[in-house]
Amino acid sequence: MIKAIRHPGWTFAVDYGPLLIFFLVYKFAGVFAGTAAFMLAIAVAVLVSRAKLGRVSPMLWLSAILVVGFGGLTLWFHDPRFIQRKPTIIYVMLSALLFAGLAMRRPLLKYVLEAGFDGLSERGWMILSRNWALFFAALAVLNEVLVRTVSFDTWLTVKVWGVTALSFLFALAQAPVLMRHGLGEDAPPPL
Numbered sequence: 001m002i003k004a005i006r007h008p009g010w011t012f013a014v015d016y017g018p019l020l021i022f023f024l025v026y027k028f029a030g031v032f033a034g035t036a037a038f039m040l041a042i043a044v045a046v047l048v049s050r051a052k053l054g055r056v057s058p059m060l061w062l063s064a065i066l067v068v069g070f071g072g073l074t075l076w077f078h079d080p081r082f083i084q085r086k087p088t089i090i091y092v093m094l095s096a097l098l099f100a101g102l103a104m105r106r107p108l109l110k111y112v113l114e115a116g117f118d119g120l121s122e123r124g125w126m127i128l129s130r131n132w133a134l135f136f137a138a139l140a141v142l143n144e145v146l147v148r149t150v151s152f153d154t155w156l157t158v159k160v161w162g163v164t165a166l167s168f169l170f171a172l173a174q175a176p177v178l179m180r181h182g183l184g185e186d187a188p189p190p191l
Contacts, residue, residue, distance in 0.1 A: 014049045014060065018042040018067070023160060031080045031152055038083070039071040066090065084147045084155060087163075091140035098133035102126065117178060124181025128174060135170050139163065 018041035026034030042064045049056045066086045073082040101108030107125035109132060120128070142163075146155045 010048070010052045014045045014053065018045050019160070023156070026156065031083075032075060032078065035071045035074045035080070035083050039068050042067045062090065062093070080152050081147055084143070084152070087159060088140045088143045088147075091136045091143065095133045095136035095140065098129050098136070102129055102133065119182045120178060121182040124177060127177050127181065131174060131177065135167075139166075 018038055021041040022034045022038035025037040046056050046060060046064050049060055063086075066089055067083075070082045070086045070089075074080055098108055105126075107122070107129040109129040110120075110125040117124075117128075143159070146158055150158070
């Protein structure tokens with residue numbers, strides 16, 4: 001039996017290490033070497049996650065499957081557009097899951113983030129889920145536009161830095177929704 005540990009450093013390494021390795025190898029050796037390194041790094045991340053954290057998150061499994069699958073196609077066909085499509089598929093899947101939850105009147109985001117948003121009303125969860133579903137759909141469209149219109153280098157820069165900044169700003173923009181719908185109302189008053 002594998003003993004799970006709680007260590008943010010391992011979690012960060014597992015989540016972002018493969019992407020960092022891809023980025024570095026790409027800068028020094030090109031897209032195809034970067035893709036091969038990405039494939040190897042994500043396989044190692046799955047093994048490290050299992051060994052050090054005691055589990056492999058569903059998101060890491062999905063990412064690993066897509067990186068290995070689309071990375072293999074990238075190398076086989078010698079076409080970087082395959083690896084560029086991985087984010088589109090992830091964004092579409094996240095958006096579709098959130099929209100499916102909304103259609104069933106179940107805000108699926110609540111099951112992932114509930115501990116972080118204590119006190120948020122059911123209506124607040126529905127609005128937050130809808131907003132993130134729309135955001136992920138917009139990211140999927142943005143990724144496809146970038147794949148078709150800019151160089152790989154520009155796409156990668158936007159993917160790593162631009163999408164991260166957009167996601168952070170979008171999360172901050174949700175603060176009014178969270179406050180209007182009960183976030184923190186159950187918290188004890190300050191002393």
